[in-house]
Amino acid sequence: MADPALSGPASPSSQKPDSAALYRTVRLIRRFEERAVELVHDGQIFGGIHPYTGQEAVAAGTCAALRPDDLITSTHRGHGHVLAKGADPARMMAEIAGRTTGLNAGRGGSMHAADFGIGILGANAIVGAAAPIATGAAWAARCAGSDRVVMTYFGDGAVSQGVVLETFNLAALWRAPVVFVCENNGFATTTRTDDAVAGSITGRAEAFGIPAARVDGMDPEAVFAAAGTAIARARRSEGPTLLECVTYRYDAHHTWEHAARPRYRTPEEVDLGRSRDPLEIQGARLPEARRAQIDAEIEAVLEEAVRFALDSPHPDPATALDYLYADGTQARAGVA
Amino acid sequence: MTVLSYLKALNRAIADEMQRDPAVCVFGEDVRAAVTNVTAGLVKRFGDARVLDMPISEQAFTGIATGAAMSGMRPLIEYQIPALLFLAFEQIVNQAHKFSLMTGGQVSVPVTYLIPSSGSRDGWAGQHSDHPYSLFAHIGVKTAVPATPADAYGLLATAIRDDDPVVVFAPAGAMGRREDVDLSQLAPVPLGVGRVHRVGTDVTVVAIGHLVQAALEVAEELAETVDVEVFDPRTLHPFDWQGLAESLERTGRLVVIDDSNRSCGIGGEILATAAEEMHLVAPPKRVTRPDGAVLPFAEGLDRALQPTREQLRTAIQAVAKNGGAR
Numbered sequence: 001m002a003d004p005a006l007s008g009p010a011s012p013s014s015q016k017p018d019s020a021a022l023y024r025t026v027r028l029i030r031r032f033e034e035r036a037v038e039l040v041h042d043g044q045i046f047g048g049i050h051p052y053t054g055q056e057a058v059a060a061g062t063c064a065a066l067r068p069d070d071l072i073t074s075t076h077r078g079h080g081h082v083l084a085k086g087a088d089p090a091r092m093m094a095e096i097a098g099r100t101t102g103l104n105a106g107r108g109g110s111m112h113a114a115d116f117g118i119g120i121l122g123a124n125a126i127v128g129a130a131a132p133i134a135t136g137a138a139w140a141a142r143c144a145g146s147d148r149v150v151m152t153y154f155g156d157g158a159v160s161q162g163v164v165l166e167t168f169n170l171a172a173l174w175r176a177p178v179v180f181v182c183e184n185n186g187f188a189t190t191t192r193t194d195d196a197v198a199g200s201i202t203g204r205a206e207a208f209g210i211p212a213a214r215v216d217g218m219d220p221e222a223v224f225a226a227a228g229t230a231i232a233r234a235r236r237s238e239g240p241t242l243l244e245c246v247t248y249r250y251d252a253h254h255t256w257e258h259a260a261r262p263r264y265r266t267p268e269e270v271d272l273g274r275s276r277d278p279l280e281i282q283g284a285r286l287p288e289a290r291r292a293q294i295d296a297e298i299e300a301v302l303e304e305a306v307r308f309a310l311d312s313p314h315p316d317p318a319t320a321l322d323y324l325y326a327d328g329t330q331a332r333a334g335v336a
Numbered sequence: 337m338t339v340l341s342y343l344k345a346l347n348r349a350i351a352d353e354m355q356r357d358p359a360v361c362v363f364g365e366d367v368r369a370a371v372t373n374v375t376a377g378l379v380k381r382f383g384d385a386r387v388l389d390m391p392i393s394e395q396a397f398t399g400i401a402t403g404a405a406m407s408g409m410r411p412l413i414e415y416q417i418p419a420l421l422f423l424a425f426e427q428i429v430n431q432a433h434k435f436s437l438m439t440g441g442q443v444s445v446p447v448t449y450l451i452p453s454s455g456s457r458d459g460w461a462g463q464h465s466d467h468p469y470s471l472f473a474h475i476g477v478k479t480a481v482p483a484t485p486a487d488a489y490g491l492l493a494t495a496i497r498d499d500d501p502v503v504v505f506a507p508a509g510a511m512g513r514r515e516d517v518d519l520s521q522l523a524p525v526p527l528g529v530g531r532v533h534r535v536g537t538d539v540t541v542v543a544i545g546h547l548v549q550a551a552l553e554v555a556e557e558l559a560e561t562v563d564v565e566v567f568d569p570r571t572l573h574p575f576d577w578q579g580l581a582e583s584l585e586r587t588g589r590l591v592v593i594d595d596s597n598r599s600c601g602i603g604g605e606i607l608a609t610a611a612e613e614m615h616l617v618a619p620p621k622r623v624t625r626p627d628g629a630v631l632p633f634a635e636g637l638d639r640a641l642q643p644t645r646e647q648l649r650t651a652i653q654a655v656a657k658n659g660g661a662r
Contacts, residue, residue, distance in 0.1 A: 071407075073403075102440075103440070104438065104439050104440035104442065105440030105441070106440070107437055107438055107439070107440040108438045108439060108440065112438040112439070114438075114439040114442055114443070115442075116406075116439070116442045116443050117442075121403070121406060121443075122435065122438070122439060122443075124431075126426065126430060126431070129399065129426065129427070129430070129431055131399070132395070132396045132397070132398070132399025132400045132402070132403060132427070133399050133400070133402050133403035133406070133431065134403055135396075135399075135400050135403060136399065136400035136401060136402060136403025136404035136405070136406075136407070136409075137403040137404065137406060137407045138403075139400065139403075139404055140403070140404040140406075140407035140408055140409045141407060143385070143404075143409065144407075144408060150403075162395060163395040163396055163399060163427075166391075166393035166395055166396030166397075167393075167396045167399070167400070169391060169393065169396070170390075170391065170393060170396050170397065170400065173391075321437075322437075322441070323436050323437045323439075323440055323441035324436065324437045324476070325436065325478075325500050326436050326441075326444035326445075326446075326499035326500050327498065327499055327500065329478075329500070329527075329528075329574055331476065332577075336609075336612050336613055
């Protein structure tokens with residue numbers, strides 16, 4: 001059974017949510033993703049992206065409950081986490097456009113965006129692979145005498161990945177200050193969660209003695225409350241928590257779907273999934289005028305982000321192997 | 337002078353680095369009880385917060401080491417079995433190795449992966465007898481294969497201090513080696529700097545790991561007829577191409593002895609680079625395991641698939657006879 005103490009907002013450690021700030025983050029992510037998809041279709045972004053649209057409440061609610069010096073790891077569908085943790089949208093846009101001014105100097109792109117200066121230990125393109133990295137960072141933080149917490153995101157597809165379950169075991173044994181956030185958006189690419197997961201997601205954590213809760217992943221304030229409880233628990237050295245945030249992916253698994261159009265869900269189902277929109281849920285908590293003001297601010301931020309990204313230089317091909325080794329060891333060229 | 341064993345050299349390097357740098361810690365299975373003896377005495381000296389026994393979860397604890405290394409620690413992981421590297425391959429090559437480039441140099445991942453008794457160790461059969469150093473050199477992970485106790489100490493110390501992931505293979509065939517050393521002279525050995533163990537004028541033998549000793553013995557046996565130079569690259573990535581080129585300037589003839597499977601093994605890369613870029617007066621040869629070798633259990637079968645002194649002797653003699661004057 002899920003731990004009822006984690007499910008609701010009523011918790012002694014819960015802080016009061018800043019509704020406007022949460023709305024602002026949700027709106028930022030939504031519009032960032034919409035602008036990024038446009039840039040993909042315009043050929044300005046090399047390859048494509050995994051849009052986070054629909055899942056904004058999870059990133060916004062969890063990151064709002066973190067301290068600035070806390071850490072996160074993200075996923076292939078990671079733009080929301082990176083923006084919610086505070087990365088500069090202009091440098092993020094420049095990164096996914098492959099420019100030198102990007103967060104990773106154009107070396108990472110959409111699936112590897114990182115900003116170690118503000119605790120973003122990288123988006124990770126192998127499903128579940130960041131869970132042990134986050135746990136290692138949490139262990140190291142405690143070794144250093146810090147009370148930092150690490151939050152690691154993964155999707156429902158990751159809960160059947162062996163390394164995630166191995167990590168649950170070690171994180172629980174060590175009471176590592178880590179919060180596992182599973183974004184259950186219903187699909188691992190095109191495979192339904194029900195077709196891929198025996199038992200339950202929360203039950204996997206509970207088998208290791210890790211408290212787990214199912215959370216309304218479309219409501220930023222519900223996510224914020226649950227995250228606050230889990231983070232407080234981790235900070236008190238009481239160990240990890242799993243939050244299963246039930247959400248819905250509005251857009252494609254990846255923008256290649258816009259052309260390939262694989263059939264794995266009906267338009268009616270997508271409409272139903274979109275019926276509880278985090279943007280509207282959080283927007284309804286603000287006065288109209290305030291909401292309009294935030295929307296206008298976000299448009300200006302993204303206008304500037306796109307301009308910055310597209311005006312930034314492309315990396316020099318001669319630097320393609322820069323950063324391969326920390327000590328500057330030079331790799332041989334592919335032709336002698 | 338003191339007699340230093342290869343095993344003790346590894347142990348000493350870890351202890352000295354743990355003493356020097358409180359960020360160095362040891363992860364592995366049975367490392368407190370030190371079933372391989374590599375970590376003997378460490379938990380008593382440094383405590384269980386720095387010497388961590390792990391459950392049988394190679395993927396998780398290898399990934400955990402990556403996260404810890406990004407956050408200021410310098411983990412050394414001991415794998416008891418070389419094939420455990422296959423389980424952790426994703427965490428080493430796709431995670432730890434790639435973070436520096438993928439993040440545009442925002443982070444480094446200083447983890448050392450140590451495999452004591454790599455290669456065949458007598459009777460451990462198909463799943464415990466691999467020697468996969470060429471895989472890591474191919475993928476670009478820094479890879480060391482020390483041949484002697486002093487180099488085992490020096491390369492392991494360097495690996496621990498290096499800011500990148502480094503895999504250190506300690507061949508089973510070298511673990512029993514001992515040498516007289518002045519302990520005060522033990523020092524880190526830089527990556528990418530080979531060592532000429534024996535100077536010669538006729539044929540350069542590149543030998544890797546435990547096969548350095550075999551090459552030295554064959555060189556002595558052939559001393560009357562062929563003057564063999566024995567070159568030990570010590571690290572396979574980075575590789576001391578300059579050192580090899582200098583040796584071939586002297587000899588113009590090359591034989592490689594390499595305990596890798598033949599196809600895509602480091603021996604093939606050494607031959608190719610020498611052929612493309614260096615001074616050769618005769619076609620080179622390599623002595624390796626066969627293509628795609630899986631070591632069978634029975635002693636005679638196990639031995640039949642590993643490079644031998646006899647094969648090396650034959651190869652040296654053939655290369656020495658071939659080709660024009662230097």
